[in-house]
Amino acid sequence: MVNFNGNLFSKDSEILTQNNRGLKYGDALFETIRCVNGTVFFWEDHYFRLMASMRILRMEIPMEFTLEFLEEQIRRTVGKNDFANSPSRVRLTVFRNDGGFYGPLTNKISYIIEVSPLESPFYIIEEVPYVVELFKDYYVNKDMLSNLKTTNKVLNVVASVYAKENGYQNCLLINNDKNVVETINGNLFLVSGEKVKTPPLTDGSLNGIIRKKLLEILSSLDDITLEEASISPFELQKADELFITNSISGIIPITKYRKKQFDTTFSKSLVGKLNAKARVG
Incomplete structure (x- = not known):
């Protein structure tokens, strides 16, 4: 079942039309959320990021769009898909209503909630090779729109095709200054010594939810120096570890970049702390 503006439809229902602004102009935002046994992981962070993003894009926030209302709609949709007692992946998409060309006729919005199953109720790290490469064909812009989780993801799509064609599990995206910004599907962390x-x-870089939570965790560790700073491609092969974060997988250790094999000890040590933080909310 799919939740469209509070009404539930079967997944094969034809809900949207060719006039949808998300389709025509990428005029949409989305949140990808992990839900386990009725608990919506880091829901407040997702909600407030969505509200801030809607304001930046000058979308009209409906009066009923409260924290509690949307959480209930998520739980309702999860329950109707028979995932109330199992882990699931939730995608909440908000888009400006039909009408207009680049200039919309209205700033009012609609939303869709979709649900699919997940295997594990916890963040886990799979013991598999994870090889990445730089994607240099196109660049991430250094502006606030790049921080938002919009549906304008054609760069990520093209990079994904490149990764698949060349046998990589992921690609590192760079900005116009040729600094590494993030990966196709998450934020990047680099470990060098302490x-x-x-x-x-x-x-x-994307203003990621798990990025935020990892920053909170790392800042509480006495033996770690945490730095939000530009990462040059030349630093990658000198690092001890590289890992990716996102809301569905949690932490993904990178095992190889070009000729460099990476350790995964530190990233593995963070998974338990992240799971504990998820349970607290």
Whole structure:
């Protein structure tokens, strides 16, 4: 079942038309959320990121769009898909209503909630090779729009095709300054000795929810120096570890970049802390 503006439809229902602004102009935002046994992981963070993003895009936020209302709609949709007692992946998409060309006729919005199953109720790390490469054909812009989780993801799509064609599990995306910003599907962290770095939002990286939670965890560790700073491609092969974060997988250790094999000890040590933080909310 799919939730469209509070009404439930079968997944094969023809809900949207050719006039949908998300389709025509990428005029939409989305949140990808992990839900386990009725608990919506990091829901407040997802909600407030969505509200801030809607304001930046000058979308009209409906009066009923409260934290509690949307959480209930998510749980309702999860329950109707028979995932109330199992882990699931939720996608909440908000788009400006039909009408207009580049200039919309209205700033009012609609939303869709979709649900699909997940295998594990916890964040886990799979013991598999994870090889990445730089994607240099196109660049991430250094501006606030790059921080938002919009449906304008054609760069990520093309990079995904490149990765598949060349046998990589992921690609590292760079900005116009040729600094590494993020990966196709998450934020990037670099570990070198006792120092952990992640690209700053000013470099164009996504304002990721798990990025935020990892920053909170890392800042509480006495033996770690945390830095939000630009990462040059030349630093990658000198690092001890590289890992990716996103809301569905949690932490994904990178095992190889070009000729460099990476350790995964530190990233594995963070998974338990992230799961504990998810349970707390």
